Amino acid sequence: MTDAAALAGRHLDLVSAPFTLPRSRVLVFRADDGEGVRVHTSEYERRLSDCRVLDALTVVDAGGEVLSVTEVHPARVTFGGVSTLTFADPSTLSIGPSSGSATAAGLRVRLRRPDGDVEEHPLDAGIRLRIAGDRAVSVDRGDHTAALAATEAIWTDWFAKCPIVRGDLQEMTAFCWWVLGANIVELPSLGDARAIVPSKIGYVGLWQWDAYFIAVGLRHGDPELAREQLDIAVRFPQHDGQLPDVVHELGVLATSDDLPESDRANLRRAGSQIADPTVPVPLTKPPLAAWALRKVLEVEDAPDYARTQLARIVRSQDWWFAGSDLDHDGMPEYGHPYSSGLDDSPIFDGPLPTAAPDLGAYLVRQDRELASLLERYEPSADVVRFRERAATTQELLLRMWDAERGRFLAFGGGEPQLSDTVVGLMPLLTGTLPAPIAETLRAAVDDPARFALPWGLPTVAASDPDFSDERMWRGPVWVNTSMLVAEGLEASGYPDRARELREQTVALVIHGGGPHEYFNPHTGQKARTATTAFGWSAALFIDLAVQLS
Known part of the structure; x- marks a missing residue:
C-alpha cells in the first residue's frame, strides 16, 4: 500500500x-x-x-x-x-x-x-x-x-491519485481521499455509473448540492470521476428544466410528492401565503452547477462534455426564474426548506416560500459563470441576457439589505425573517456589493459576538436567539458554508481574511478528528447528531488543502 x-x-x-x-x-x-x-x-x-x-x-x-x-x-x-x-x-x-x-x-x-x-x-x-x-x-x-x-x-x-499537499495537511488529506473512495457506490438504474454519496451511513444517493462540492475536491486527483458526479446530478432534469434534489437507485426525488408525510407537513405548518401546500412542491438544490463546472474544467478541459452540461444548466437556471419566482416579483424563492440545502435553518421558521439572500447571490453568480463559460465553449451564444439578468437580480438582492440591522434578511411569505444566519453573508459571493455593505459583512465575520467563534463560522450568529451549537443548521460549523464565505471574502476584496478562514476550517477538521457533517463551534468536535466520514466535508477539505499549499 x-x-x-x-x-x-x-x-x-x-x-x-x-x-x-x-x-x-x-x-x-x-x-x-x-x-x-x-x-x-x-x-x-x-x-x-x-x-x-x-x-x-x-x-x-x-x-x-x-x-x-x-x-x-x-x-x-x-x-x-x-x-x-x-x-x-x-x-x-x-x-x-x-x-x-x-x-x-x-x-x-x-x-x-x-x-x-x-x-x-x-x-x-x-x-x-x-x-x-x-x-x-x-x-x-x-x-x-x-x-x-x-x-x-x-x-x-485510488491512493495513487491522492493530492500531495502541505505537510501538516497531508494525513487528513489522505483520510479525506479515502472517504471519497469509500463512498463510491453503483446506481444499478444507471448501469455502471459511479456515484459518490454523502455517506454510506445514512445518505445513500447522489444529492445535487453534494455532487457539486464533491466534484470540486475530487477534481484535484480524479477529474474524470469529478465530471461524472456533475453529469449524474444534471442528467435528469424535469420537463421544465428543474434539476432533481436526489438521484438514487430507484429513480429521482424531484417533488414533495416523493417525501414522507412528516416532511410534507412542513409545507402546512405555517400556512404558506403563496405556494399551495396541498400541491406538489419542486425539490431541488441551490444553483451552483456552473460554479462547480468551471472549477472542474480548470483542472482538465473537456469541451464536448462542457457543452452538454451547459445546455442542462442553462435550462435549470431559467427554471428558477420561470418556475420558482412564486410571488412574481423577479426574485426566485425556495418553495421548500430542502431546496436550500440548509433544511433546518431558522429562516424557514416563518411562512413559505422563502426569498433568501443566499439564493439571490447564487443566481447572480451562476448567470455570470454561464456567460463566461458560454463565451468559451459556445462562442455564438447570446450571453447578454445572462449578464443583464445577473444585474437585475443583484438589484433585487440589495433590497434585502436592512441598513438599520446591518445585514441581509430573508423573507418568508413576504414577511422579514430576523434570524442572523450565514445566508446573510453569502452575497459576498457576487463580488460586486457596494463597498460599505461588503465592509459591514466582513466586520460581521470578525465579530466574536456573532460569527468569529473559537472554531469557525457558525451557521447562526452566536448572539441570535435561534443559535444552538449542536442543532443542525442552527449554529454548528459546516465546511461548505465556511468555504463559500471564504470565497466570497476573496471575491469582495478581502483575500487575507479569506485565507485565515480557510486555515481555520482545515484546522477544525483536523482538531475534530475527521470530515464530519458539522461541528460544534465552541469545542471544535463533531456535533452529537452529525454523520461521520461525510463526502462534501472531505472533498472541500482537500480543495482547501490544495489551495493553502
Whole structure:
C-alpha cells in the first residue's frame, strides 16, 4: 500500500469510519461489545440498524479465545496479528490467516446472524461470505491471498491519485481521499455509473448540492470521476428544466410528492401565503452547477462534455426564474426548506416560500459563470441576457439589505425573517456589493459576538436567539458554508481574511478528528447528531488543502 493509504488507515476506527470498498454496499463496524466486528449493508432511505447482515463476526484461536482487532488498513482488518478480513468483490467478504502467520492453526470464524443463529467455520486457507441483495449470507471457500491482493490493488490505484499537499495537511488529506473512495457506490438504474454519496451511513444517493462540492475536491486527483458526479446530478432534469434534489437507485426525488408525510407537513405548518401546500412542491438544490463546472474544467478541459452540461444548466437556471419566482416579483424563492440545502435553518421558521439572500447571490453568480463559460465553449451564444439578468437580480438582492440591522434578511411569505444566519453573508459571493455593505459583512465575520467563534463560522450568529451549537443548521460549523464565505471574502476584496478562514476550517477538521457533517463551534468536535466520514466535508477539505499549499 502507498504512504497515503497508511496515513488514512490511522483514522479507520470502525466506528466513525467503517471498513468498506469502492462500489460496495457492505460496511464493517467494530462490534458493540468490542469483540470482533458487525456487518451491515448501505441502502437508500434505510437506517443502518435496519440493514443488519451479521451482528457479530469474530475470529477465535485454537483455544477458543476471541482475537481482538489489532490493525485496520484500507485493504484489510487484522485480528490478533494472525488473521485478516478483506473483500473478494464488492458484495463478498474474505477471511483467512495472515500471510506467513505461524500461529494460524486451528483458527475459526464465528458468525452470529440477526436471528440469533451462531455458526463456526475453520479458516484454513480462507472462507468467503457472499452477501445477497436481501442481506442473506452464504459461506464457501475461497483464495484469501488472491482476495487480499485484489483489494490492495484497488486501494493502491485510488491512493495513487491522492493530492500531495502541505505537510501538516497531508494525513487528513489522505483520510479525506479515502472517504471519497469509500463512498463510491453503483446506481444499478444507471448501469455502471459511479456515484459518490454523502455517506454510506445514512445518505445513500447522489444529492445535487453534494455532487457539486464533491466534484470540486475530487477534481484535484480524479477529474474524470469529478465530471461524472456533475453529469449524474444534471442528467435528469424535469420537463421544465428543474434539476432533481436526489438521484438514487430507484429513480429521482424531484417533488414533495416523493417525501414522507412528516416532511410534507412542513409545507402546512405555517400556512404558506403563496405556494399551495396541498400541491406538489419542486425539490431541488441551490444553483451552483456552473460554479462547480468551471472549477472542474480548470483542472482538465473537456469541451464536448462542457457543452452538454451547459445546455442542462442553462435550462435549470431559467427554471428558477420561470418556475420558482412564486410571488412574481423577479426574485426566485425556495418553495421548500430542502431546496436550500440548509433544511433546518431558522429562516424557514416563518411562512413559505422563502426569498433568501443566499439564493439571490447564487443566481447572480451562476448567470455570470454561464456567460463566461458560454463565451468559451459556445462562442455564438447570446450571453447578454445572462449578464443583464445577473444585474437585475443583484438589484433585487440589495433590497434585502436592512441598513438599520446591518445585514441581509430573508423573507418568508413576504414577511422579514430576523434570524442572523450565514445566508446573510453569502452575497459576498457576487463580488460586486457596494463597498460599505461588503465592509459591514466582513466586520460581521470578525465579530466574536456573532460569527468569529473559537472554531469557525457558525451557521447562526452566536448572539441570535435561534443559535444552538449542536442543532443542525442552527449554529454548528459546516465546511461548505465556511468555504463559500471564504470565497466570497476573496471575491469582495478581502483575500487575507479569506485565507485565515480557510486555515481555520482545515484546522477544525483536523482538531475534530475527521470530515464530519458539522461541528460544534465552541469545542471544535463533531456535533452529537452529525454523520461521520461525510463526502462534501472531505472533498472541500482537500480543495482547501490544495489551495493553502
